[in-house]
Amino acid sequence: MHTFTVWAPVAKQVDLVLRDGDRPMQPSSEGDGWWSLEVAEAGHGTDYAYKLDEGDPTPDPRSAWQPDGVHGWSRLHDPSRFKWSDQDWPGKDVRGSVLYELHPGTFTAEGTFDAAIERLPHLVDLGIDVVSLLPVAAFPGRHGWGYDGVHLYAVHEPYGGPDALQRFVDRCHALGLGVCLDVVYNHLGPSGNYLDRFGPYFTDRHTTPWGPAVNLDDQGSDEVREWIIGNGLRWFRDFHLDALRLDAVHALVDDSPRHLLAEFSDRTAELAGELGRPLGLIAESDLNDPRMIEPVDQGGLGMTAQWSDDFHHALRTLLTGDRSGYYGDFGSPEVLAKTLTRVFLHDGGYSSFRGKDWGRPVDPERHRGHSFLAYASNHDQVGNRALGDRLPLTEGQLAIAATFVLTSPFTPMIFMGEEWAASTPWRYFTDHDEPALAEAVRDGRRREFASHGWDAGDIPDPQDLATREASVLDWTELATEPHNHLLSWYRDLIALRKAEPALTDDRLSAVQVDHDSAGEWFVVARGNLRVVANLGAEDRSIPLGAHPREIEVAFGPAVAEAESVHLPSHGVAVVRVWTPGPARMTTSVPF
Numbered sequence: 001m002h003t004f005t006v007w008a009p010v011a012k013q014v015d016l017v018l019r020d021g022d023r024p025m026q027p028s029s030e031g032d033g034w035w036s037l038e039v040a041e042a043g044h045g046t047d048y049a050y051k052l053d054e055g056d057p058t059p060d061p062r063s064a065w066q067p068d069g070v071h072g073w074s075r076l077h078d079p080s081r082f083k084w085s086d087q088d089w090p091g092k093d094v095r096g097s098v099l100y101e102l103h104p105g106t107f108t109a110e111g112t113f114d115a116a117i118e119r120l121p122h123l124v125d126l127g128i129d130v131v132s133l134l135p136v137a138a139f140p141g142r143h144g145w146g147y148d149g150v151h152l153y154a155v156h157e158p159y160g161g162p163d164a165l166q167r168f169v170d171r172c173h174a175l176g177l178g179v180c181l182d183v184v185y186n187h188l189g190p191s192g193n194y195l196d197r198f199g200p201y202f203t204d205r206h207t208t209p210w211g212p213a214v215n216l217d218d219q220g221s222d223e224v225r226e227w228i229i230g231n232g233l234r235w236f237r238d239f240h241l242d243a244l245r246l247d248a249v250h251a252l253v254d255d256s257p258r259h260l261l262a263e264f265s266d267r268t269a270e271l272a273g274e275l276g277r278p279l280g281l282i283a284e285s286d287l288n289d290p291r292m293i294e295p296v297d298q299g300g301l302g303m304t305a306q307w308s309d310d311f312h313h314a315l316r317t318l319l320t321g322d323r324s325g326y327y328g329d330f331g332s333p334e335v336l337a338k339t340l341t342r343v344f345l346h347d348g349g350y351s352s353f354r355g356k357d358w359g360r361p362v363d364p365e366r367h368r369g370h371s372f373l374a375y376a377s378n379h380d381q382v383g384n385r386a387l388g389d390r391l392p393l394t395e396g397q398l399a400i401a402a403t404f405v406l407t408s409p410f411t412p413m414i415f416m417g418e419e420w421a422a423s424t425p426w427r428y429f430t431d432h433d434e435p436a437l438a439e440a441v442r443d444g445r446r447r448e449f450a451s452h453g454w455d456a457g458d459i460p461d462p463q464d465l466a467t468r469e470a471s472v473l474d475w476t477e478l479a480t481e482p483h484n485h486l487l488s489w490y491r492d493l494i495a496l497r498k499a500e501p502a503l504t505d506d507r508l509s510a511v512q513v514d515h516d517s518a519g520e521w522f523v524v525a526r527g528n529l530r531v532v533a534n535l536g537a538e539d540r541s542i543p544l545g546a547h548p549r550e551i552e553v554a555f556g557p558a559v560a561e562a563e564s565v566h567l568p569s570h571g572v573a574v575v576r577v578w579t580p581g582p583a584r585m586t587t588s589v590p591f
Helices: 113-117 120-126 161-174 221-239 260-275 309-320 333-342 379-383 395-406 435-450 465-470 475-479 483-499
Strands: 002-007 014-018 021-024 034-039 047-052 099-102 130-133 151-155 178-183 202-208 211-214 243-246 280-283 305-307 372-374 411-415 511-515 521-526 529-534 540-543 548-555 564-567 572-577 587-589
Touching: 014 034, 021 034, 113 161, 120 483, 130 243, 151 161, 151 221, 161 178, 161 221, 178 221, 221 243, 221 260, 260 280, 309 333, 309 372, 309 395, 333 511, 333 521, 395 411, 395 483, 395 529, 395 548, 395 572, 475 483, 483 548, 521 540, 529 540, 529 564, 548 564, 564 572
Parallel strands: 099 130, 099 411, 130 178, 178 243, 243 280, 280 305, 305 372, 372 411, 548 587
Antiparallel strands: 002 034, 014 021, 014 047, 202 211, 511 521, 521 529, 529 572, 540 564, 548 572
């Protein structure tokens, strides 16, 4: 037995469509726009759709299963059928954890959760704490990034559907890995999006880069807000997820007395109390506003953590010299030093890319580093490049980038394949069936990069299957040079981070940065450890301002001197300066 329910306040008649025919649904006596019907023979696996005012059969806005794609019938899914083995799972606080951003469709050639399960031992061996999945909500076609999802409650069928996601999370927990899921509430894709047939899911009161905004504060918004928050709580409850990463929350335009994020935070905290384990909300925000991670009862929005793009931009521009587009204000050593200690470059001052003052300052006495995510790469900063190319750096420069991230006071995140300098790009790819939409995506991509000087013929066709195939990780690289050198470095750094309290101390006020005026060398003080990097083209001795006791880890030959460390070009080391205490083992990775 199952009771079907759907919110359709604009409809005068709603029919439940089953394989054996249509059945009229009953409107709620409350006049709130809800319709329902109890069907004795319905249960897990039953296919269904809805007809509104005798229109075409339409998938359920809360469909948990779309086995035939975003345009097909919905199918009932009973999450309680799965036999979980994680009853003793204590949960995982994302703050301070090492995250690994993973796209299920290109992590393996098969592009499924079950295939990804076979690669989880690699993440355990690497020292990862939390797997951060890119969106899994059902989206058009077989292959895509997932940011054009239209069935937020369903799990993309080509990945294996809802049962496969449960298997994946359960196995992660068995291996000690938490799981975070990227969810997109700021917009929906155009293909398979039938929400406006049901009610005011969107509003013209606000606009976003993707068109009309999701209705968070206009007439009918209470049910839309519940549709969003209920979705998030369902991932926690039915799929045992540990955290959600909320995409582009700055596009969640909400003038309500209580912002959606604050309500989401409070409801998540309530569920965490019921489940007896921590649940996290990680925001991607362009606002540079620490209010995002401040507690709700102190006037904040209550997010557990947020991405720190300014740190990424500072690190990337200093290493690559790229100052194009929104990188224009970055690139100096002073900027990297500021983002290491104060998170945001734009914290109230002028942003040339935006053409106005931007952001608010972080208070190092109030805000903690683990509330901000640091990364040298992520899906945006790779995939949104014209060719989807990864960091164009030497092996030593890649090691330096990893060291700044993994020894920072922030919560570090690695993008899949980064840990072995994967040679495969990660490109923008889609699989739209509608010819007009496919052409619009293709042309839009080419026009975007033509404006930056690219030849349209050089831009990979998102609709070409070869674009997706080129983005699949090549796991055979792990055993070959120089990939295995960098992989060893990542392992050593993560192990050192976990072994040294100084590296997990997230007090921003405790971080000190020294560098030369040209930005050719850096020394970052983390307790009695010094992170020393030679970014220049020549070998050099880098002053520590203290007596080195021993070199804990080094990429390239490092020699301790009186009050300095000698490093080759693009060499990096973590050095313990002299304080009382026992001697420690040292590890060195040659070029």
